[in-house]
Each structure stands twice: as C-alpha cells, then as structure tokens.
Amino acid sequence: MGSCNKPQQQQQQHVQGPIIIGAGPSGLAVAACLSEHKVPFVILERHNCIASLWQNKTYDRLKLHLPKQFCELPLKGFPHTFPKYPTKYQFISYMESYASHFNIHPIFNQTVESADFDKGSKVWVVKTQEVDYSSRWLVVATGENAEPVVPRIHGMELFNGDVAHTSVYKSGSEYRNKKVLVIGCGNSGMEVCLDLCRHNAKPYMVARNTVHVLPREMFGFSTFGVAMALYKWFPIKLVDKIILLATNFILGNTNHYGIKRPKTGPIELKLATGKTPVLDVGQVAQIKCGNIKVMEGVKEITRNGAKFMDGQEKEFDAIILATGYKSNVPTWLKGCDFFTEDGMPKTPFPHGWKGEQGLYTVGFTRRGLQGTSCDAIKIAEDIAEQWRTVEDKSHCDSHIILLNNS
Ligand SMILES: Cc1cc2nc3c(=O)[nH]c(=O)nc-3n(C[C@H](O)[C@H](O)[C@H](O)COP(=O)(O)OP(=O)(O)OC[C@H]3O[C@@H](n4cnc5c(N)ncnc54)[C@H](O)[C@@H]3O)c2cc1C
C-alpha cells in the first residue's frame, strides 16, 4: 500500500537583502528603515497579521503607558489627532498605516522553526513549515514577549475553576461578581485587577516580591518624561530620589497596603534588570479602598482556591496568571552563542543589536518601543552599507561580463 505520509520536499528560496523574523513593531521598524535605504527584505511572521501581540494578546482597555512621543517608530510618527496616551486600537491602526506607508508586506503564517548559519555557503538558513529561506543577513525581531510564562504552582491541576494567562484576558465582563486570584503584580496584573474592579469582580492580587509603583504623571508631566529629563543632568540615584519623593507625595506610602518597594530605585532597577515599574492609572486607589486585595505569595492551589504563605486560605472562582512573558529565540536559533538561555542578547544595551556573520537583533533592549527605534536605525544603516558594496560589486561584475561578451 502506498504511504500517504511521504515527506514533502521543502521549497528553497534565496532572499535578496535580509530576512526579518517577526512583524511586530520591531520588524516593521527595521523594514521601514531598510526601505529608506532601498534595501529589499523579507519578513516572516507566524500569525496572519502584523503586530500580533497587540492585536491578539492584549486586553481591551489597554492604553500606552508612556506618552506617544516615546513610543513612535522611526520615520513616521503618530497622527497629531491621537491623544497623549493612545489606546491599543489607535496603536494598531498606527502600525497598519506605518506598514502600508512603507509598502511592507510580510509573509504571514510562517512560523520559524529553526535558523542556522551555513558556514560553507556563508548564509543563514531559516526553516518554516514549508520553505527554507536563505540570506546573508538575519534580523531577529520576535520580541521579548513572544511566549507567556506559565509557572508550575503546586496543586494548579486540581483547581476546578478557569485558569487563564493575561495574554488571553480581554475584559472583566467575563468575571462579573466572581472572586478572582490574579497571580503577579507587574503592569499586566495591576491593570487586570483594575479592569476586574470596573466589572464588579473581586480581585485578589498576589505580590510575592517588592515592586515600584509610580504615578503615570507628576504635576502634569509624564513620570517617564520627567525621569528622562532629570537623567540628562543628574546621576541615576538622585533622579530616583526625586521621583520617589514626588511619588510619596502623590500616592502616599504603599507599604501600608502590602506593596513594598525594592531598595534599588525605579529607574536604576529598570536600566539594570529591565524590571518595569508599574505605572498607576487608578490601581492604587482601588488597593487603598480594599477593592483590590493584596496577598503574599501563593503556597499552593487547591480544588476551590488557594493557600497563601501567611497561612490564609481562600476560595476563588477563577485564576489569572499575570506572570509575564519570555523570548522564544533559544527554541529556534541554532549554533550561535549571541543569546543567553533566556533568549536575550548577552551584550547589554546599546550594543546588543549586532552579532556575528550578519546576525542582528531588534527590540531586545528592555526599553520598550524607544529601544526598538534605536536598534532599527542602526541595523538598517549597517546592512545598507554592506548592501551598497554588494550592489557595486555586482555592477562591476556585470560590467566585466559585458566587456568579455563584446
Ligand atoms: C500588554 C503589553 C503592553 C505594552 N505596552 C507598551 C508600551 O506602552 N510602550 C512600550 O514601549 N512598550 C510596551 N510593551 C512592550 C512591547 O513588547 C512593545 O511595545 C512591542 O510590542 C515590542 O515589539 P516587538 O516587535 O519587539 O515584539 P512583538 O510585538 O512581540 O512582535 C514580535 C512578532 O514576532 C512574531 N514571532 C515570534 N516568534 C516567531 C517565530 N518563531 N516565527 C515567526 N514569527 C514569530 C510574533 O508573532 C510577533 O508578531 C507592552 C507589552 C505588553 C505585553
């Protein structure tokens, strides 16, 4: 009997210019900058749309945290009509017009399964389900938030109610009147708790560690903008002192409510470890009035709820894992020691954008969209310079061929 499982021959495709993996803001920013330099490229994207993190994995009420001038990509800013803090829908529409303005057409439904440098032919070979793409240059733009972090918590498999990661949370409307355990107190955990409050659910938020909560604005200016302006003139420790003084004045002492501050200041911590401070858009008021209950670490999950480190035990209808995200680079990038086992470049910002043998990374700076813009401009310039040399060489070669033929 003939086998139906005969492996299909992979299609081979050599790409002129770089292969960019990922059609999020980072991949699109590099593509736009390359277009400016008239360098061709191919973008491979696993989903069927651009900015899939924003389109598919974020909640309805999400807005940018930083003012729009800190979140725009190179060469084309946000429309003037957008508010200071655009909504996620406005951000997506900006991404869509950005892609169409620069005529960027990613190849969708292409999940990169492996990328390997072929030392013989000196090209990167990038394999998706059906095609082997090859190029001299590889731009990794798969993001710091490529996969949800789903920790193993003792007893989780016993829990009777729903368990969902924030990447699939859309709105609190599904949780009306429910008691919800939110594990994690980063920006996602805190904002999901706020959204749950607004839908009459009862959130309990687990803060197993210290965290900086800052007001989004101080005295009419964005906290981020104030910190960056101060940082131009003052050492980081003084900047943090000023920011925390103003924060205490605006938010009061959050220690009373179970939210404890790290010893290291918020900006120093962000720059050193990438841990983003939580920006308050109403969560602190809900914590203060007891609508969001702050809990210490979870000891174990039970059939109907959870036991906590401090000995308390409570029943819950649902659990939301606000436990963050991770890079997926180590699962597919082979034979290259440019990345740590966490999938982040080993070389810290601002030097982590360029590796060996035509390898580049964009958007792994732990500095949000600002970091993306910095990387994208440098990568495009670097590749464009090599591209011009290749082009000049091919012109010379064709000239020689012409002469030979005449
Ligand atoms: C809820 C949330 C809110 C945020 N808000 C802000 C903010 O206000 N300001 C800010 O500066 N930053 C913010 N960030 C950080 C965010 O990471 C950046 O805004 C931005 O999305 C990063 O862009 P990126 O292109 O590097 O990564 P992503 O947006 O994650 O894009 C990566 C793309 O690569 C694709 N991909 C991944 N693996 C593969 C593969 N193996 N094969 C093919 N394609 C693949 C993905 O599908 C995705 O489309 C936020 C993050 C989250 C989660």
Ligand SMILES: NC(=O)C1=CN([C@@H]2O[C@H](COP(=O)(O)OP(=O)(O)OC[C@H]3O[C@@H](n4cnc5c(N)ncnc54)[C@H](OP(=O)(O)O)[C@@H]3O)[C@@H](O)[C@H]2O)C=CC1
């Ligand atoms: N409006 C906006 O602009 C928003 C921006 N964002 C951004 O998206 C990115 C991701 O944020 P987020 O999803 O909050 O992820 P984060 O990585 O920032 O936070 C994860 C949280 O989960 C906790 N956690 C992880 N594992 C466990 C565990 N086993 N038990 C208990 N707690 C655990 C962490 O605690 P610990 O610190 O102890 O590890 C931390 O509090 C950030 O850059 C953030 O700023 C997110 C939402 C909104």
Ligand SMILES: O=C(O)C(=O)Cc1c[nH]c2ccccc12
């Ligand atoms: O929301 C994010 O993940 C960001 O990275 C935005 C961001 C970059 N640098 C910061 C410093 C303080 C607060 C937010 C950010």
